[in-house]
Amino acid sequence: MAHAKTHKCFAKECQRDIPNSKLLCIDHWKIVPEALRDRLCEQWKYGLAWRCHPTPEYTQAAVDIRAVIESKEAPRRAAAVANSPLLTGGAA
Numbered sequence: 729m730a731h732a733k734t735h736k737c738f739a740k741e742c743q744r745d746i747p748n749s750k751l752l753c754i755d756h757w758k759i760v761p762e763a764l765r766d767r768l769c770e771q772w773k774y775g776l777a778w779r780c781h782p783t784p785e786y787t788q789a790a791v792d793i794r795a796v797i798e799s800k801e802a803p804r805r806a807a808a809v810a811n812s813p814l815l816t817g818g819a820a
């Protein structure tokens with residue numbers, strides 16, 4: 729068998745396998761603001777497709793994207809915990 733052509737989604741705590749040509753699974757990609765996606769795609773072409781290694785700008789865009797996803801998901805996770813029956817005494 730050929731070596732793996734997939735890796736884990738770059739978003740924190742996401743275990744989904746995705747192709748090596750993608751940074752994020754489709755669900756996480758969808759919540760990234762368009763400006764940030766464009767920035768990443770531009771750097772992808774410039775660094776990886778042409779030079780076969782990521783530019784510092786690509787790496788920075790990826791880090792920014794991860795921070796954006798985390799900031800969008802953290803309140804949702806906190807809300808899920810706050811609504812847990814364990815914390816509200818189980819009174820539904």
Ligand SMILES: [Zn+2]
Binds near residue numbers: 739752753754755
């Ligand atoms: Zn993901």
